[in-house]
Amino acid sequence: MTQLIQPQIVWTAAMSAMFLPLIAFGLILLITHRWARVSAALAIVAAGASLACSVYLLATLHDVQIPLRSTQTWMMTSDFRITFGYLLDPLSLLMLVIVAAISLLVQVYSLGYMTGDPGFARYYAFLSLFAWAMLSLTLAPNLLQLYIFWELVGLSSYLLIGFWYEKFSASEAGKKAFVMTRLGDVAFFLGILLLLMNLGNLDILRLNAPETTDRLSPGLLTTAALLIFGGIVGKSAQFPLLTWLPDAMEGPTPVSALLHSATMVAAGVFLLARLFPFFNASPTAMSVCLAIGAISMLMAATMAMVADDIKQVWAYSTISQLGLMIMALGAGGYAAGVFHLTTHAGFKALLFLCAGIFIHAFGTNDMFTIGQAGARKRRIPMICLIVAAAALAGVPPFSGFFSKELIMARLADHPNPLWLIVGLLGVWLTAYYTFRLIFVMLRPRPGVIPQTAEGHAHHGAHRFAEGAMNVVVLLLAVVAIVLGWFEKPISAFIVAPHSALAATGGHHAWLLWVTLALAASGVALAWLEFGRRTATQKGFVEKMPALQTLFANRWYLDRLYRRLLDDGIYRGLSRLCAKNDQKVIDAGLDELAGGTVASGRMIHGLHAGMIQYKLLTISIALGLLGIYLLF
Amino acid sequence: MNVPLTHLLTLAGGLFFIGIWCAVTRRNLIMVMLGIEIMLNAAALAFVGASLRWQQMEGQAVALFVLAIAAAEVSVGLALIICIYRRYRTLDPAKVQ
Numbered sequence: 026m027t028q029l030i031q032p033q034i035v036w037t038a039a040m041s042a043m044f045l046p047l048i049a050f051g052l053i054l055l056i057t058h059r060w061a062r063v064s065a066a067l068a069i070v071a072a073g074a075s076l077a078c079s080v081y082l083l084a085t086l087h088d089v090q091i092p093l094r095s096t097q098t099w100m101m102t103s104d105f106r107i108t109f110g111y112l113l114d115p116l117s118l119l120m121l122v123i124v125a126a127i128s129l130l131v132q133v134y135s136l137g138y139m140t141g142d143p144g145f146a147r148y149y150a151f152l153s154l155f156a157w158a159m160l161s162l163t164l165a166p167n168l169l170q171l172y173i174f175w176e177l178v179g180l181s182s183y184l185l186i187g188f189w190y191e192k193f194s195a196s197e198a199g200k201k202a203f204v205m206t207r208l209g210d211v212a213f214f215l216g217i218l219l220l221l222m223n224l225g226n227l228d229i230l231r232l233n234a235p236e237t238t239d240r241l242s243p244g245l246l247t248t249a250a251l252l253i254f255g256g257i258v259g260k261s262a263q264f265p266l267l268t269w270l271p272d273a274m275e276g277p278t279p280v281s282a283l284l285h286s287a288t289m290v291a292a293g294v295f296l297l298a299r300l301f302p303f304f305n306a307s308p309t310a311m312s313v314c315l316a317i318g319a320i321s322m323l324m325a326a327t328m329a330m331v332a333d334d335i336k337q338v339w340a341y342s343t344i345s346q347l348g349l350m351i352m353a354l355g356a357g358g359y360a361a362g363v364f365h366l367t368t369h370a371g372f373k374a375l376l377f378l379c380a381g382i383f384i385h386a387f388g389t390n391d392m393f394t395i396g397q398a399g400a401r402k403r404r405i406p407m408i409c410l411i412v413a414a415a416a417l418a419g420v421p422p423f424s425g426f427f428s429k430e431l432i433m434a435r436l437a438d439h440p441n442p443l444w445l446i447v448g449l450l451g452v453w454l455t456a457y458y459t460f461r462l463i464f465v466m467l468r469p470r471p472g473v474i475p476q477t478a479e480g481h482a483h484h485g486a487h488r489f490a491e492g493a494m495n496v497v498v499l500l501l502a503v504v505a506i507v508l509g510w511f512e513k514p515i516s517a518f519i520v521a522p523h524s525a526l527a528a529t530g531g532h533h534a535w536l537l538w539v540t541l542a543l544a545a546s547g548v549a550l551a552w553l554e555f556g557r558r559t560a561t562q563k564g565f566v567e568k569m570p571a572l573q574t575l576f577a578n579r580w581y582l583d584r585l586y587r588r589l590l591d592d593g594i595y596r597g598l599s600r601l602c603a604k605n606d607q608k609v610i611d612a613g614l615d616e617l618a619g620g621t622v623a624s625g626r627m628i629h630g631l632h633a634g635m636i637q638y639k640l641l642t643i644s645i646a647l648g649l650l651g652i653y654l655l656f
Numbered sequence: 657m658n659v660p661l662t663h664l665l666t667l668a669g670g671l672f673f674i675g676i677w678c679a680v681t682r683r684n685l686i687m688v689m690l691g692i693e694i695m696l697n698a699a700a701l702a703f704v705g706a707s708l709r710w711q712q713m714e715g716q717a718v719a720l721f722v723l724a725i726a727a728a729e730v731s732v733g734l735a736l737i738i739c740i741y742r743r744y745r746t747l748d749p750a751k752v753q
Contacts, residue, residue: 636749637688641680 035082036095039111042078042121043164045071046128046157053150064146068153069132075160076125083118087518092230094166105225112166112229115519116363120163120295123370127287128156134378134497135279137490138385148188148277155181159288163295168217168227171299175213175260175292179206182289186276198275205269209259216252219245229299238306250303250310253296254317261293261347264321268583270344271328274336278381281336285343286374291366294350298363301354314355315439319447322348324580326454330461330566331576335380335392338462342417342455343373349432349451356444358435360516365428367515368508372416372425375501379410382494383466392462393562396469405495407466409502414463416505418456419544427509431516433540437533449543456547461564464556664705671698685740685747689733696726 049071053064086093096110111117132152139148158177165171180203187199221227223245224237231237238246257263262270270290274281284290297304297314304310322345329341346369353362383406384390387398401407416423419430429452436445555562567573578584631638671694678691700722707715737747744752 637680640676644676644680 032095035085035093035113038078038082038085039095039113039164042075042082042125043111043161044157045075045078046153046160050150050153050157053146053153058146058150061145064149065132065136068149069129069136071153072125072129072132072156075156076122076129079118079121079125079160082113083122086113086118087115094230096166105221105227107169107227108167109170110166111164113164116295116298117163119363119367119515119519120291121160123291123367124156124159124163124287127283127370127374128152128159130374130497130501131279131283131378134282134381134494135277137492137494138279138381139277140490144188148185151181151184151188152280152283155185155283155288159292162292165229167229168220168232171229171296172210172214172217175256175296176210178289178292179203179210179260182273182280182284185280185284186273188276188280192275194272195275198269198272202269202273205266206259209256209266211255212252212259213256216249216256219249219252223249232300233302235302235306238303243307247307247309250300250307251313253300254304254310254313257293257297257351258317259293260296261290261351262321262344263293263317263348263351264324265582267321267325267344268579268586271337271340271579274334274340278336278377278384281340282374282377282381285340285377286370290343290347291370294347294354294362294366297351297354298359298366301359304354305357311355311357314351315444318348318351318353318355319444319451320348321345322352322451323447323454326451326458327566327576328579329458330454330564331573333392334390335383335395335462336377336390338392338458339373339376339380342376342459345451345455346373346417349429349448352444352448353432353435356435356439358432360520361428361431361435363519364512364516365425365432368416368424368428368505371501371504371508372413372423375409375413375498375505376417378494378498378501379406379413382406382491382498385494392465393470396466399469400466401469406498409498410466411463412502412505414459416509418459418548419452419540420456420548421541422506422509424505424507424509427512430537430540431512433536434533437536449539452540453543453547456544457551460548460551461555464551465562468556468558468562470562658708659705661705661709664708665702668698668702668705671695671701683748683750685737685749685752688749689730689737692733693726693730696722696729 046068049068052067057063057067092112092114094110094112096108098106099109100107132149135148135152139145142148155178158174158181162171162174162178165174183199183203186202187196189195190199217227220232223241224232241249259266270285273284276284304314325341325344325348329338329345332338332341346365350362350365350369353365382403383395383400386403387395387400389395389398412423416425419426433445433448433452436448439445550565554564566576575581631642675691675693675695675698678694679688680691682688682691700719703715703718703722705715707713707719740752741747746752
């Protein structure tokens with residue numbers, strides 16, 4: 026089989042998968058930005074071709090044992106060599122297909138969602154840039170190339186979150202996302218530098234090799250791993266840098282779908298999976314992963330229990346699910362984490378896109394209002410939303426069930442039972458808050474039916490637009506239903522290069538039933554409180570005001586950061602810097618200028634045309650000359 | 657017993673600076689010229705001291721020349737000062753423009 030693969034064709038396919046969206050981005054910005062439809066068509070064609078190349082690569086290379094690399098030297102010094110190129114192994118192939126597929130679907134969906142927006146062409150240009158950055162990130166063969174595209178992903182998500190830049194909250198959210206992820210990226214970059222100084226190369230395959238990890242001292246290894254994990258925390262919105270993600274829904278809904286499923290936040294988990302053997306060599310780093318994942322998962326789940334904004338609920342659930350993936354990876358479950366990333370990409374995109382249809386139709390984000398306005402009458406998005414929610418809650422036979430099952434089995438193998446308990450609690454919370462939203466929308470509170478603010482008329486163009494949106498959500502719903510059954514082949518495919526790490530855990534038959542019972546009880550509680558005919562639609566959290574305010578205020582994290590910023594940075598550090606600027610730098614320059622002027626004043630008295638002053642100057646000059654010559 | 661050369665040179669240097677000081681600071685042309693005379697005498701003193709130190713007569717000869725030149729210079733200078741006074745009715749160099 027290996028002999029049949031043409032390296033030339035693989036090279037072409039990988040390059041086109043990587044660079045077609047970039048070409049679309051350039052063409053749209055330079056040439057076609059006036060013609061909205063041409064730009065959209067260009068972007069979609071590029072994304073489609075990119076998807077075709079990715080699928081071709083996956084189909085050709087799926088049983089190749091050795092990862093394929095192709096690199097060119099970009100920079101060389103005596104100490105290290107930096108290369109550019111691509112790396113094709115199961116993880117990058119799988120991620121490549123996910124990213125290309127979700128990008129394409131989101132772009133098709135946006136045809137409907139963004140119709141008539143004045144920035145239509147710009148929107149598609151940014152989506153293409155986003156797709157290019159993420160596709161190249163997945164194929165990066167070394168950490169430096171990965172870091173470059175990592176930053177490009179951050180930049181394009183900043184551009185898209187702040188897409189409606191006239192809106193103050195949107196541009197603020199974009200800035201917040203950029204700055205908070207930058208905080209993590211600084212740590213990531215320091216980690217890269219540390220590795221570069223100590224190892225002299227940043228090649229991912231070599232970093233993952235046991236010879237390399239043996240060469241580093243344990244302390245250094247842990248430090249480097251934790252620094253890189255800092256970048257993951259920022260990108261994947263984990264505790265303590267999680268507050269940017271809920272604000273990031275200020276962007277258009279399809280952008281949120283892309284950002285939350287396959288591109289921006291998935292990049293963090295992808296990096297952790299990419300360097301999994303490296304992280305695995307440091308038990309401390311793995312424990313930190315477990316702890317951070319667990320904290321973020323529970324925190325975000327509690328926030329989701331009281332949120333009324335439909336997109337915000339999904340944003341919190343993204344943080345929570347990413348926390349679960351990081352926990353899985355931290356517990357050593359490579360296949361479990363990556364498989365959950367895969368299924369999550371599908372159903373989270375579906376959740377956001379369905380929510381987008383409702384938001385587009387009713388012009389509001391509030392789930393109670395959407396319910397009252399008649400969400401249940403829209404059959405297709407409602408059914409798809411329920412499918413996706415069931416997948417998120419871990420209800421069989423949807424995809425989320427299978428991946429969560431894998432993760433729980435992995436956590437059960439961990440010697441510390443605390444993590445399993447935390448994981449199960451997370452499962453219950455997820456089922457509860459997901460179905461809270463579903464029941465609120467299915468059983469609207471009796472009340473005044475608000476006039477739909479936008480009232481999108483149903484003429485021809487809009488029918489096409491809604492058709493595009495519906496087709497996309499139906500496709501994704503099918504994926505959410507079917508993907509779970511491919512658990513075995515996908516896991517086997519991913520684990521292939523890491524066969525040493527794929528320790529088979531014990532079989533836990535009881536765990537399956539416990540997980541199922543917890544998910545079911547979460548759904549049942551949601552039904553009791555929100556779904557019954559006589560339900561008060563008040564959750565048990567809302568009956569405890571203290572908890573309610575705590576969760577609704579996001580555990581006061583934003584408040585705390587604001588306080589730190591105001592007191593620590595603005596009042597402390599910035600003021601000292603301002604003082605230094607005024608009193609030392611400015612005052613020093615002023616003194617220098619003043620001194621020059623004053624000495625000029627002193628000397629100009631000598632130029633009064635007086636013979637005696639000239640005599641004085643001559644004798645002083647001669648005296649000084651004499652001193653100079655004699656000594 | 658000979659006076660050491662350093663003492664003589666110190667005296668000559670002191671006189672020279674007094675002369676400069678007088679020539680530069682005084683606002684009277686006669687005093688300025690007096691300062692120049694002091695400087696000339698300081699130089700002559702240095703020559704005499706040097707001739708004493710090396711037992712050569714040329715130094716003393718030069719001192720005699722200096723005295724002669726000083727007398728000539730004073731006569732020319734005083735004549736100029738009288739002319740200036742007649743013309744400007746003042747001896748302040750700042751006002752003689």
